Amino acid sequence: MLGHEGPGSLLSALKARGWCNSLVGGTRIGARGFGFFGVQVDLTEEGVAHIDDIIKLVFQYMEMLKVAGPQRWVWEEQRDLMALEFRYKDKLEPRNLEFPMEDVLCAYYLMTEWKPELIQELLSLLTPENVRVGIVAKCFAEKCTMTEPWYGTKYLQEDIEDSKIQEWKSVKPTPELHLPPPNEFIPTKLTLESGEDSTAHSVAPTVILDSPLMRLWFKKDSEFHLPKAVMTFDLVSPLAYMDPLSCNLTSVWVLLLRDSLQQFAYAAELAGLRWSIGNAKYGISVTIDGYxxxxxxxxxxxxxxxxGFTADPKRFHIMKENHIRAIKNFEAEQPYQHAVYQQALCLADVVWTRCQLLEAADLRKAIPTLPPRAQYPCR
Incomplete structure (x- = not known):
């Protein structure tokens, strides 16, 4: 629940305040016999100034979970989703697993017993007294007066003030934070299509519709026999890469669109529906695959x-900041990324350099719009 991204989630509350870009919550193994439960928050520049408020919101969400208590419907939904994933899972590489032989294949997926007492026990351990907070940001460089002996990294370790511990212990639930609604994307129809396949003798997808507005390719799976499909829509517009400013605007527009969809589409991801929206030289690409x-x-x-998309001005400035930071941080990417970039500069007809993109990163306009007469081939 702490890592949920839907309505009423911790991430939703932090994004509404402009303090956070992303959030991950879950367990990680420390060593044999014990592990940690952690929440990792990717802060915005404004969020760095509200660290104590963010921690308070984390404990408010935990308090809401404790007050609500273990919910059987949440467990049953998770059980059904994991059983579905196990039944239609793709082949994996073998790895070392410490489970009895009869549980090796299903140990991570099949949930068989409802044990609310275990949930209560875990929640009782998630307290301010047991928390360890780590903060990583350049703005704290001058405060880091200690040096770790292996890599020479500067850091600072200090105890959390008792007053803050007491403040976090006394938090009360807020209506803003609540459990997510039931997942509407859980598939119920898992039978395979049995109709006539016009592409049975075709190795590659076949064009089944060709018009001035749309070109449609289709290929029915005849190998894996799973109740899954892949849809890709390429929306073609010359404005997407017309000049460095247009390229920047399209990139930020896509970031904003993905950000606005995340709260709704997170439930789809949990139900085995993957989606992506990206931009390229030709325009914008939308892909959905899964059940x-x-x-x-x-x-x-x-x-x-x-x-009908309208950008939130606060999120616009955050996404613009992320876009510019990504361009500047390209210097720290892996060598092969630089090789691909230099190859594109040498071989492609039109490529805007990082310097050109930075020079045009003022983004005086709001967001780009696709022209009314743009061609939208779909495949």
Missing amino acids: DDKQSVLLDKIMDQMI
Whole structure:
């Protein structure tokens, strides 16, 4: 629940305040016999100034979970999703697993017993007295007066003030934070299509519709026999890469669109529906893959959001900041990334350099719009 990204989640509350870009919550193994439960928050520049408030919100969410108590419907939903993933899972590489032989394949997936007392026991351990807070940011460089002996990294270790511990212990639930609604994207139709396959004798996808507005390719799976599908829509517009400013605007627009969809689409990801929206030289690409039963619901929401999208000014400035930082941080990327970049500069007809993108990163306009007569080939 702490890592949830839907309505009423901790991430939703932090994003509304402009303090956070992303959040991950979950367990990690410390060594044999014990582990840690952690929440990692990717802060915005404004968020760095509200660290204590963010920690308070974390404990408010935990208090909400304790007051609500273990919810059987949440456990049953998770059980069904994990059983579905196990039943239709792709092949994996073998690895070392310390489980009895009969549980090796299913240990991470199949949940068989509802034990609310174990949930209560875990929640009782998530207290301010047991917390360790780590903060990483350049603005704290001058405060780091200690040096670790292996890599020479500067750091500072200090105890949390008792007053803060008491403040976090006394938090009360807030209506802003609540449990997510039931997942509407869990598939119920898992049977395979049995109709005539016009592409049975074709190795590659076949064009089944060709018009001035749309070109549609299709290929029915005849190998894996899973109730899954892949849809890719390429929306072609010359404005997407017309000049460095247009390239920047399109990139930030896509970041904003993905950000606005995350709260709704997170439930789809939990239900085995993967989605992505990206930009390229030709325009914008939308891909959805996974169980096909509820793909149309997700696609309708994405298209509705794209057509009527209005950017939140606060999120616009955050996404613009992230975009510019990514361009500047390219110097720290792996060598092969630099090789690909230099190859593109040498071989591609039109490529905007990082320097050109930075010079045009003022983004005086709001967001780009696709032209009314743009061609939208779909495949």
